[in-house]
Amino acid sequence: MTDLLATLNEEQARAVTLPAQHALILAGAGSGKTRVLTTRIAWLIQTGQATPQGILGVTFTNKAAREMHARLAAMLPVNPKAMWIGTFHGLCNRLLRAHHRDAGLPQLFQILDSGDQLSAIKRLLKTLNVDDEKFPPRELQHFINAQKEQGVRASAVDAFDDFTRRRVELYAEYEAQCQREAVVDFPELLLRTYELLSRNEPLRQHYQRRFRHILTDEFQDTNKLQYQWLKLLAGGENSESPACLFCVGDDDQSIYRFRGAEVGNMLAFEREFKVPNVIRLEQNYRSCGNILDAANAIIANNTQRLGKELWTDRGEGEPIRVYEAFTDGDEARFVVDEIQSLVRDGMSRSDIALLYRANALSRVLEHQLFSAGVSYRVYGGLRFFERQEVKHALAYLRLIANPDDDTAFARVVNFPTRGIGARSLEALQDAARTYNSSLYATVSHLSGKPRAAIGAFVQLIESLRSATVNLPLPEAVDHVLDQSGLRAHYESQKEKDGRERLENLDEIISAATNFVAENEVPEPAVEHPLLADFLAHASLEAGDHQADASEDAVQLMTVHAAKGLEFDVVFVCGLEEGLFPHENSLMETDGLEEERRLMYVAVTRARQRLYVSLAQSRMLHGQTRYNMRSRFLEEIPDTLTKWLTPKSGGGQAPARPSHFSPSPASAPRRPASAAHAPGRDLGGLRIGQNVRHARFGAGIIVAAEGSGSDARVQINFGAQGMKWLLMSVAKLDPA
DNA sequence: TACCGCGCCATTTTT
DNA sequence: TGGCGCGGTA
Numbered sequence: 001m002t003d004l005l006a007t008l009n010e011e012q013a014r015a016v017t018l019p020a021q022h023a024l025i026l027a028g029a030g031s032g033k034t035r036v037l038t039t040r041i042a043w044l045i046q047t048g049q050a051t052p053q054g055i056l057g058v059t060f061t062n063k064a065a066r067e068m069h070a071r072l073a074a075m076l077p078v079n080p081k082a083m084w085i086g087t088f089h090g091l092c093n094r095l096l097r098a099h100h101r102d103a104g105l106p107q108l109f110q111i112l113d114s115g116d117q118l119s120a121i122k123r124l125l126k127t128l129n130v131d132d133e134k135f136p137p138r139e140l141q142h143f144i145n146a147q148k149e150q151g152v153r154a155s156a157v158d159a160f161d162d163f164t165r166r167r168v169e170l171y172a173e174y175e176a177q178c179q180r181e182a183v184v185d186f187p188e189l190l191l192r193t194y195e196l197l198s199r200n201e202p203l204r205q206h207y208q209r210r211f212r213h214i215l216t217d218e219f220q221d222t223n224k225l226q227y228q229w230l231k232l233l234a235g236g237e238n239s240e241s242p243a244c245l246f247c248v249g250d251d252d253q254s255i256y257r258f259r260g261a262e263v264g265n266m267l268a269f270e271r272e273f274k275v276p277n278v279i280r281l282e283q284n285y286r287s288c289g290n291i292l293d294a295a296n297a298i299i300a301n302n303t304q305r306l307g308k309e310l311w312t313d314r315g316e317g318e319p320i321r322v323y324e325a326f327t328d329g330d331e332a333r334f335v336v337d338e339i340q341s342l343v344r345d346g347m348s349r350s351d352i353a354l355l356y357r358a359n360a361l362s363r364v365l366e367h368q369l370f371s372a373g374v375s376y377r378v379y380g381g382l383r384f385f386e387r388q389e390v391k392h393a394l395a396y397l398r399l400i401a402n403p404d405d406d407t408a409f410a411r412v413v414n415f416p417t418r419g420i421g422a423r424s425l426e427a428l429q430d431a432a433r434t435y436n437s438s439l440y441a442t443v444s445h446l447s448g449k450p451r452a453a454i455g456a457f458v459q460l461i462e463s464l465r466s467a468t469v470n471l472p473l474p475e476a477v478d479h480v481l482d483q484s485g486l487r488a489h490y491e492s493q494k495e496k497d498g499r500e501r502l503e504n505l506d507e508i509i510s511a512a513t514n515f516v517a518e519n520e521v522p523e524p525a526v527e528h529p530l531l532a533d534f535l536a537h538a539s540l541e542a543g544d545h546q547a548d549a550s551e552d553a554v555q556l557m558t559v560h561a562a563k564g565l566e567f568d569v570v571f572v573c574g575l576e577e578g579l580f581p582h583e584n585s586l587m588e589t590d591g592l593e594e595e596r597r598l599m600y601v602a603v604t605r606a607r608q609r610l611y612v613s614l615a616q617s618r619m620l621h622g623q624t625r626y627n628m629r630s631r632f633l634e635e636i637p638d639t640l641t642k643w644l645t646p647k648s649g650g651g652q653a654p655a656r657p658s659h660f661s662p663s664p665a666s667a668p669r670r671p672a673s674a675a676h677a678p679g680r681d682l683g684g685l686r687i688g689q690n691v692r693h694a695r696f697g698a699g700i701i702v703a704a705e706g707s708g709s710d711a712r713v714q715i716n717f718g719a720q721g722m723k724w725l726l727m728s729v730a731k732l733d734p735a
Numbered sequence: 736t737a738c739c740g741c742g743c744c745a746t747t748t749t750t
Numbered sequence: 751t752g753g754c755g756c757g758g759t760a
Binding site: 060061062087088089090111113114186187189190221255256258259357358359360380417421539540541542558559560561579582583584585594598620621 | 736744745746747748749750
Binding site for chain 3: 360363619620621622623
């Protein structure tokens, strides 16, 4: 028992060995939070305070769930499968499958991922003849999901205007369509489970008695519904013997407000449950002192905090390197040069990460990496189960499992093409509406040409189904790929991506093989063994972002994608006002603070060395923009930084080696190009020039128009905004 | 039915 | 600047 605790620090050990009560663990970046979470579970079991069956572990990502599982398997002699550890969605799927009848669902209900959901909404709008200009599908999807994530059904939405009332009607229609088709979208998984457990008291009590310890990771990312779900399962505040909630999170790393996360849940939890144990994990095992000091200094500017300060006993380490380039191209060139020199010194490329606020920034970086022949990997592209050809194949499988899945039906009824045109489909959809049945079931009501063509498709599905009833899953998949004509279709495509798509189709068979190996086939033989489970798996876990971990490649990703990861060397690029913090965020409540948390996340990814860089001019959306230095850069104390380019200018004015004085040797190699200074007479000023205004402070000239006494310039004053000023009136001093 | 071209848009995203 | 989605045309 002691060995479990042997390597923990005092606070970690305190958290792990807390009595069986509610607890809130404020775990700073790199403070060993996953370790504490898993050791807590192991400790509870080892000391006999909990049984594996009594544990419910909740995470946000499949990756986190897998990691917890793996660590526990290594720590405990018990079968880790007895513990329920998974994502909110995965656990809900499990509960809904087990109690599908009580939840009002058929056993083989299908799960819609976001893309499927959007197609379903588009189809709905089409059948209802709704103007999708007035009700854009994406916007409606967002509306519906936001309601569900608040725990609000269509019947319960407060609508005070016609527009909202109409959207609520559409929400209701969508609910009905999903029910008819036996499909469930992501938020529905949670809401259904929540409703099931609130409505069905015996069932709720069963699980409340079973799960005596509920442990949640990344608690700061929970939305309202997820928190309600946890409360319900724990037995709530007024239960006689509620389960112990052990919530781990970091308010400073809350960066998903835009998708419904409510940091407020941390405070609410502490208050509502009168949490007797709040522990802060502040010792950081990841980064050197200077990096942590910078992170602490940055985040200290936020006002809405629970309060925490990271420290390390590793020493201060290297200073933070700052580079201010003229252009985005120069910035990228600097980054790549630096990477090459690091690699020459023996660093692996895969220990280096390039982080940016927005995906658009990856382009320049990729360009330079590519030209320099440095292998790299960009996170965030299409994932395996989201690829077109894979979705097509899955659609056939879905129809075998559940013929009422109209989304799947519509997707492949004419793919590969089999002469089913828009007119046939329209006839089918009209009939389906009349008979209030699924597309598949409606085919028998058709007549004439549509009947023949679509009937043949139904025959195909029927024959696929009967041919695969008793086949092991991988063989069933193989059969479907052949008989659906998908293989032949991509084989006939001679283009390079035809080949690639074929490979992906084969990869589905591998995925099925792996899936079967990891999941036992149920003993009394059932039809289509594991098919529904595999399909749920494909929806719930879209697969890695094109992982090729074997290759030693530089890692490129957004700051969001980097959360939870760490690297020896980190470059944070594009530290400019408007970009990071992003200009759109400044309009949102709490937007700037969330941006700052993002910056905090970015900085704390670095173990040994941190670079922060910016470009004075950047090509964005086809236009050259002149941005000011990010305020977040200014928030890092000078004592922690080492400028690789001369730092000039006061306040937020960007340093810019002047045109009028020769650049020192350490300055960027290339002078600012002539493009920065169009031939307009601006009284000695030029576009891109730093200026100072008596009232607005430091700014940068971004555009000019007119001439003589009419000449006006547009100036980006950063936080003060963008202004047009008359040259003859405004007093501008070169900065 | 398939392809081309135009026009619009442009933070962040897991399940 | 570039990607995507829609609409028109061959």
